Amino acid sequence: xxxxxxxxxxGNLTRDPQxxxxxxxxxxxxxxxxxxHKFRTRDGQDRDEVLFIDCACFGKGAExxxxxxxxxxxxxxxGRLKYDTWEDKQGGGKRSKHSVVVDNFQxxxxxxxxxxxxxxxPQVSYDEAGGGSPPASAPPxxxxxxxxxxxxxxxxxxxxxxxxxPQSEPPFAExxxxxxxxxxx
Numbered sequence: 719x720x721x722x723x724x725x726x727x728x729g730n731l732t733r734d735p736q737x738x739x740x741x742x743x744x745x746x747x748x749x750x751x752x753x754x755h756k757f758r759t760r761d762g763q764d765r766d767e768v769l770f771i772d773c774a775c776f777g778k779g780a781e782x783x784x785x786x787x788x789x790x791x792x793x794x795x796x797g798r799l800k801y802d803t804w805e806d807k808q809g810g811g812k813r814s815k816h817s818v819v820v821d822n823f824q825x826x827x828x829x830x831x832x833x834x835x836x837x838x839x840p841q842v843s844y845d846e847a848g849g850g851s852p853p854a855s856a857p858p859x860x861x862x863x864x865x866x867x868x869x870x871x872x873x874x875x876x877x878x879x880x881x882x883x884p885q886s887e888p889p890f891a892e893x894x895x896x897x898x899x900x901x902x903x
Contacts, residue, residue, distance in 0.1 A: 729753035747780035775820035792826040
């Protein structure tokens with residue numbers, strides 16, 4: 719039977735990232751995240767549950783997080799869970815915790831560092847396999863993607879039988895707006 723260990727989190731940094739170097743000169747950045755879970759109890763009370771998670775990212779991603787993130791910044795991370803155990807130095811016995819080893823991430827929020835849901839700020843994505851790029855001086859233009867025009871000439875380099883099928887209309891009209899309350903996470 720196959721095993722699968724993936725986790726995706728969106729939360730805010732609880733402290734400034736700490737960049738370190740391993741003896742092999744590989745960069746590692748450690749940071750903490752707070753992830754909120756809002757729910758309503760059976761008796762109608764709104765509750766907010768906060769989970770604090772330690773994270774670590776290695777290589778080029780560690781440099782990007784160290785350079786562009788600080789306490790309070792919103793971040794989306796994807797990675798794997800890691801279980802650490804150690805002996806408590808004050809004689810408290812064995813200790814343990816779960817942490818996240820980050821493989822991919824995306825900076826969220828505004829340019830000034832306030833977490834606000836991803837609107838208007840630099841969009842920096844990092845994929846351990848594909849690398850990443852620091853934010854450009856101007857944010858990328860946002861707008862709905864348009865489906866290809868019907869009756870366009872075939873693309874060069876593809877046989878006529880292997881053309882991409884035409885895409886359907888986008889699911890939402892251009893003028894539709896969403897508020898923070900409409901987003902489920």
